[in-house]
Amino acid sequence: MPTFKDFPRRYHDTNGSDIESQASSSVDLEDIEKTKWYHHGGSKSFKSLISVREWRSRPSKGVDLERRRRRKALVRKLFIVLGVLGCFGIVVAITYVSFVGALISRLEPPKVSSGLQHIVDNWNEPDAAGAYKFEWRDEFSRDIVPKSCHSHNDYWRSVPTYEALAAGCVGIEADIWLTDDNELLVSHAWKSTKRERTLRSLYLDPLTNIFENRNVSTASAENKEVGVFDADPNASVVLLIDFKNDGHKIWPILLSQLQPLREKGWLTYFNGTKVVPGPLTVVGTGNTPFELVQANNTNRYVFFDAPLNDISNPSYTVENSYYASVQMSKAIGRIWFNRLTAGQVDTLKKQIKAAADKGLKSRYWDTPSWPISLRDKVWFTLTENDVGMLNVDDLISATRWNWNWCVIAGFTLCGKS
Structure with a gap:
C-alpha cells in the first residue's frame, strides 16, 4: 500500500513570497497564535505599554500623598486642640477643688473645746x-x-x-x-x-x-x-x-x-x-x-409618746404625755421629686399646731436623710413651722452647720453619705 510522505507546507503571503515550513521556521504557528494578544491593534511594544501605565498611575499617587499630608495636618491640629482642652480642664478642676476646699475651710464649724x-x-x-x-x-x-x-x-x-x-x-x-x-x-x-x-x-x-x-x-x-x-x-x-x-x-x-x-x-x-x-x-x-x-x-x-396622727384623741394630755410622734411617711405620704407638696406642708402645719395646742412636743421620725438637699428642705420646713423636736441622725450637720451652705456647686459639704 502506498504511503504518503510528509511534505513541507508552504504558505503564500500577500506579496506572493513563500514561507518556510513549520519545521524550518524560527517561529511556529502555535507561538504566533499565542503572541497575537500583544500585537493586536498595532505594533506597540511591552515597554511602551508599561510606560503608559506608569504615566496613568502618577496622578493617583500624587492625590494619595496630598491626602496623607492633609490627614496628618488634621491629626496634629486635633492633638493640639485636645491638649489645650486638657490643660484647660486641669486648670478648671484645680480651681474647683480649691474653691470647694476654701468653702469647707470657711464654712466648717469650729471645733468645740x-x-x-x-x-x-x-x-x-x-x-x-x-x-x-x-x-x-x-x-x-x-x-x-x-x-x-x-x-x-x-x-x-x-x-x-x-x-x-x-x-x-x-x-x-x-x-x-x-x-x-x-x-x-x-x-x-x-x-x-x-x-x-x-x-x-x-x-x-x-x-x-x-x-x-x-x-x-x-x-x-x-x-x-x-x-x-x-x-x-x-x-x-x-x-x-x-x-x-x-x-x-x-x-x-x-x-x-x-x-x-x-x-x-x-x-x-x-x-x-x-x-x-x-x-x-x-x-x-x-x-x-x-x-x-x-x-x-x-x-x-414616766410620760407617754402620744401618736401625732391621733392627736385629737382626748386621752392624750400634757399630764400624761410629753411627745406626740409619728413616722413621716404615715403623716404625709411619700415625698416625690425631691420636694414637699403644698398639701404635705399644710398637713405638717396642722399636726404641729394641734400638738402645741395640747402642750405636747411634735416629733417626726424616719425623716429622709438622703439626698442631703431633701433632708435640709424637710428640716427647714419643720423648724420654720415650730416642730417641737427635730428628729436627727447627723448631729453635727443639724447643730453646727448652716443648712443653706450644705450643698454648694453640686458638692455636699455637710452630711453623712
Whole structure:
C-alpha cells in the first residue's frame, strides 16, 4: 500500500513570497497564535505599554500623598486642640477643688473645746465594772447651746449620751430589752444585745454622774440656777425609752431603776395637779403600756409618746404625755421629686399646731436623710413651722452647720453619705 510522505507546507503571503515550513521556521504557528494578544491593534511594544501605565498611575499617587499630608495636618491640629482642652480642664478642676476646699475651710464649724467633747474624744465602752469613768472638767458644757433636736437611735452612736449632749441636742433615745434576770439591755435588736450595754451603764449612770458633778437644780426649784447646759439651765434632757418586748414586765423594772433619780429630785413629774419640770424628762414609747402610765396619778415620772396622727384623741394630755410622734411617711405620704407638696406642708402645719395646742412636743421620725438637699428642705420646713423636736441622725450637720451652705456647686459639704 502506498504511503504518503510528509511534505513541507508552504504558505503564500500577500506579496506572493513563500514561507518556510513549520519545521524550518524560527517561529511556529502555535507561538504566533499565542503572541497575537500583544500585537493586536498595532505594533506597540511591552515597554511602551508599561510606560503608559506608569504615566496613568502618577496622578493617583500624587492625590494619595496630598491626602496623607492633609490627614496628618488634621491629626496634629486635633492633638493640639485636645491638649489645650486638657490643660484647660486641669486648670478648671484645680480651681474647683480649691474653691470647694476654701468653702469647707470657711464654712466648717469650729471645733468645740469643752468637758463634754473631752469625754467624747476619750470614751470607752462600759465593761463589767459599769459605765465609763472620766476625770471631771469644770468647762463641761462651755460654748454649747442646747437645741430642740432628738438624737435618733442614740445607742448606735460611737459615744451614746455624751455625743448628743456635746452637739447640743437635748433629746436622746434608748431601745431596751428585758432579760430573764430583770436587766434592761440596750440595742435595736435582741440578737445584737451585749451584757455590758445596759440602760444604766449607757444612760442612767452617766446622767447621774453629770447631775452630781454639776450639782444641778432639782425639779422642785422654781428657778434653775444650774442645769446640764450653762447656756440654758432650764433645758431638760429628754430620755426617750423604747420598750421593745413585753411592756408590762419592763414597766416595774424601769421604775425601780429610775427611783434613785426620782428621790434626788432630778426627774420631771406630775404631782396630781401640775407637771413639775426637772433636769431629766423620761418618755416611754414603743410597747410602753399607756394604761400603766396613766395609773400613776400623783407621782408620775414616766410620760407617754402620744401618736401625732391621733392627736385629737382626748386621752392624750400634757399630764400624761410629753411627745406626740409619728413616722413621716404615715403623716404625709411619700415625698416625690425631691420636694414637699403644698398639701404635705399644710398637713405638717396642722399636726404641729394641734400638738402645741395640747402642750405636747411634735416629733417626726424616719425623716429622709438622703439626698442631703431633701433632708435640709424637710428640716427647714419643720423648724420654720415650730416642730417641737427635730428628729436627727447627723448631729453635727443639724447643730453646727448652716443648712443653706450644705450643698454648694453640686458638692455636699455637710452630711453623712
